[in-house]
Amino acid sequence: THSARTISIDSLPGSVYRFNRRLHTSPVFFDSVDVIAPPFPESVKEGTIRLLKKVGDKVAVDEAIAEIETDKANLSINAPAAGTIEAYLVVDSDNVTSGVHVAKLNTSIDVKPVSESKTDAPTGEVKTKSGQSTDPTASISLNELSPPAGALRDTSAPQKPVAHPIKTYATIDPHKVTGTRLETRVKMSRMRLKISERLKEAQNTCAMLTTFNEIDMSNAVEFRKKYADQFLKRHNIKLGFMSAFVKASACALTDSPIVNAVIDGNEIVYRDYVDISVAVASPKGLVVPVIRNVEQMNYADIERAINEYGEKAKKGTLPIEDMDGGTFTISNGGVFGSLFGTPIINLPQSAILGMHGIFDRPVAINGKMEIRPMMYVALTYDHRIIDGRDAVLFLRKIKQYVEDSRTMFLDI
Amino acid sequence: MKSILRGGNRVLISKSTNVYTNLALERYLAENIKHQPKTRLLLLWRNQPCVVVGRYQNPFAESDIKYLSEKQIDLARRYSGGGTCYHDLGNLNVTIVTTREDYNRKKNLHWIVNTLNEAFNLTLHVTDRDDIFLDTFKVTGSASRLERLYAYHHFTLLINSYLNDLRRSLKSEDQMKITSKATSSVRSSVLNLADRNNSITYEKTIALLIEKFFQWNNEKTTTSCDYIDPLLYYEHIKDFENELKSQKFLYQVTPPFVYTIEHEKQPIEISVSNGIITDIKGNDSIIDKKNFLGQLFHGVYHNIQKLNKT
Numbered sequence: 001t002h003s004a005r006t007i008s009i010d011s012l013p014g015s016v017y018r019f020n021r022r023l024h025t026s027p028v029f030f031d032s033v034d035v036i037a038p039p040f041p042e043s044v045k046e047g048t049i050r051l052l053k054k055v056g057d058k059v060a061v062d063e064a065i066a067e068i069e070t071d072k073a074n075l076s077i078n079a080p081a082a083g084t085i086e087a088y089l090v091v092d093s094d095n096v097t098s099g100v101h102v103a104k105l106n107t108s109i110d111v112k113p114v115s116e117s118k119t120d121a122p123t124g125e126v127k128t129k130s131g132q133s134t135d136p137t138a139s140i141s142l143n144e145l146s147p148p149a150g151a152l153r154d155t156s157a158p159q160k161p162v163a164h165p166i167k168t169y170a171t172i173d174p175h176k177v178t179g180t181r182l183e184t185r186v187k188m189s190r191m192r193l194k195i196s197e198r199l200k201e202a203q204n205t206c207a208m209l210t211t212f213n214e215i216d217m218s219n220a221v222e223f224r225k226k227y228a229d230q231f232l233k234r235h236n237i238k239l240g241f242m243s244a245f246v247k248a249s250a251c252a253l254t255d256s257p258i259v260n261a262v263i264d265g266n267e268i269v270y271r272d273y274v275d276i277s278v279a280v281a282s283p284k285g286l287v288v289p290v291i292r293n294v295e296q297m298n299y300a301d302i303e304r305a306i307n308e309y310g311e312k313a314k315k316g317t318l319p320i321e322d323m324d325g326g327t328f329t330i331s332n333g334g335v336f337g338s339l340f341g342t343p344i345i346n347l348p349q350s351a352i353l354g355m356h357g358i359f360d361r362p363v364a365i366n367g368k369m370e371i372r373p374m375m376y377v378a379l380t381y382d383h384r385i386i387d388g389r390d391a392v393l394f395l396r397k398i399k400q401y402v403e404d405s406r407t408m409f410l411d412i
Numbered sequence: 413m414k415s416i417l418r419g420g421n422r423v424l425i426s427k428s429t430n431v432y433t434n435l436a437l438e439r440y441l442a443e444n445i446k447h448q449p450k451t452r453l454l455l456l457w458r459n460q461p462c463v464v465v466g467r468y469q470n471p472f473a474e475s476d477i478k479y480l481s482e483k484q485i486d487l488a489r490r491y492s493g494g495g496t497c498y499h500d501l502g503n504l505n506v507t508i509v510t511t512r513e514d515y516n517r518k519k520n521l522h523w524i525v526n527t528l529n530e531a532f533n534l535t536l537h538v539t540d541r542d543d544i545f546l547d548t549f550k551v552t553g554s555a556s557r558l559e560r561l562y563a564y565h566h567f568t569l570l571i572n573s574y575l576n577d578l579r580r581s582l583k584s585e586d587q588m589k590i591t592s593k594a595t596s597s598v599r600s601s602v603l604n605l606a607d608r609n610n611s612i613t614y615e616k617t618i619a620l621l622i623e624k625f626f627q628w629n630n631e632k633t634t635t636s637c638d639y640i641d642p643l644l645y646y647e648h649i650k651d652f653e654n655e656l657k658s659q660k661f662l663y664q665v666t667p668p669f670v671y672t673i674e675h676e677k678q679p680i681e682i683s684v685s686n687g688i689i690t691d692i693k694g695n696d697s698i699i700d701k702k703n704f705l706g707q708l709f710h711g712v713y714h715n716i717q718k719l720n721k722t
Contacts, residue, residue: 321446
């Protein structure tokens with residue numbers, strides 16, 4: 001038997017296809033998966049089964065669908081794949097033995113057939129298989145499914161609406177502006193939703209303001225030029241400017257512990273360590289891994305850490321715990337050519353340093369005009385715990401430590 | 413300070429004494445830490461006075477709900493199975509988290525027994541129900557949870573708890589009235605370790621366990637030991653904590669049961685499923701069914717008690 005499909009072509013612009021699908025049985029398409037209980041621990045023989053879902057519930061892969069309680073140990077029975085619970089083969093609170101067949105899981109992508117399968121029940125067949133279309137154009141989502149003619153429509157099982165508005169199939173590229181006066185709606189990705197949530201949270205929580213300053217990068221540029229080769233030879237990585245800023249920030253944070261602290265409820269939590277979050281490019285976007293205990297690191301350690309994170313980010317192997325925590329963040333807009341700007345605080349921290357591009361500018365030095373490579377820096381801080389004075393002095397300290405790194409040794 | 417979720421042999425001591433926070437923290441750590449094979453995480457915690465029932469138990473059958481609310485003793489349900497216990501600051505909670513393959517409850521209990529016996533000159537032993545007894549008295553109750561990739565075994569240790577409060581809280585008048593397939597506790601007489609050796613304190617015990625834990629796992633240093641303030645991880649644990657505190661989880665995940673009361677020698681059977689009264693069998697003239705059917709059992713509990721007159 002084959003699936004019957006009716007293709008009707010509308011005269012609307014954009015040629016929308018509508019599919020009518022019929023249910024068919026075919027032994028080739030078998031999407032029912034058996035869920036078996038694993039062996040019980042500690043050679044226990046019996047347990048009590050507790051069902052956590054109902055027949056017809058949709059489950060994700062690894063989601064718990066039942067638990068077996070043996071004498072004090074609870075064993076979780078998880079779905080081996082995403083799907084819908086077709087049937088439970090045990091009764092809730094029954095005594096069971098290990099290896100018992102707990103449930104049947106329908107893993108086909110199409111949810112509807114589960115309810116339509118109930119219409120087949122009178123024929124005595126418990127197992128029903130849904131049809132998988134092999135037609136490549138079926139990858140377009142179905143606009144509407146209609147049940148086989150004459151079959152009872154089962155409305156008892158709750159179903160998610162499958163309907164998509166016809167507009168979705170209008171063929172415009174969301175990334176191009178072509179002037180045809182059409183819109184495309186694209187659902188926000190999880191990552192984007194999370195980012196927007198966190199940004200708003202930061203805005204709604206902190207009393208955010210930004211103080212600015214500028215840094216004369218001449219000494220840093222010269223220092224880097226002078227020692228670049230030696231550094232590369234010894235450490236096998238390039239000496240950049242990030243290490244100078246990261247170390248300068250760490251020294252400034254050690255000097256001004258309030259900037260390294262954070263508000264928690266009605267308490268201020270001071271930390272005796274400096275963990276700096278540094279933005280790194282990854283194929284998925286910007287990620288912010290944390291360099292830990294920067295107060296104990298030198299430039300080489302810092303460059304190495306950034307380099308390692310960069311590699312991991314490129315490969316996509318950056319573990320989530322490396323992005324957790326951090327007492328301060330440094331964001332570098334300068335790589336894109338930014339001149340000036342206000343970064344946003346990375347919760348749950350209290351301040352963030354924004355670095356911008358290095359541009360030659362005329363500046364006044366001892367009454368004379370000179371051209372120097374200058375960088376504007378911005379410190380956005382939470383005014384709830386950091387006062388203006390502290391913020392300004394903190395940023396000035398960073399300026400000092402970058403403009404003349406020897407001052408870090410003087411502890412002034 | 414390294415990331416809180418790294419693997420390896422570690423000890424974490426919770427700074428919170430809130431039972432919901434600690435249970436949420438325990439689950440968060442167990443689910444999210446990158447457990448390495450052949451290593452263990454030791455989590456040490458204690459709570460303000462509370463009663464903790466097992467995942468599939470009936471709180472009404474296990475404790476005196478009215479007394480708990482009068483004395484403001486928290487009621488919590490944990491994610492692992494087993495029986496009910498009473499916690500207060502004299503009762504140490506220990507959780508050992510490992511990969512699923514390394515789960516071994518007996519090894520954990522024997523380690524505790526050997527460590528405590530040697531240091532405090534006691535005669536503890538492990539029973540075949542995986543309890544720890546001192547002569548005929550129970551000092552430890554265990555429960556475990558096994559997931560696909562990890563497993564944890566947690567147990568309590570009575571150091572110097574208020575045993576009178578314990579007995580009073582765990583006394584249930586409703587035990588006889590409830591018929592169900594919920595897990596029931598196996599009751600035993602209890603004893604504090606400090607009653608047998610009055611030099612034992614909470615502080616001494618945790619110091620001892622931390623030191624011996626690293627030796628047991630062949631670690632040369634004890635540096636992987638941290639205090640953890642769960643409030644700093646509030647964002648991560650708040651969903652678990654809210655679930656643990658919710659009326660739904662406390663009362664409505666109880667397995668279905670029948671609560672039988674007597675009114676003037678006539679029995680009335682109240683069937684409860686998912687925390688909601690689904691059926692009442694009995695003389696219709698006594699009980700106004702409309703007021704009770706479809707209601708949450710724990711919500712109308714007091715009214716039901718009033719009907720229970722012989």
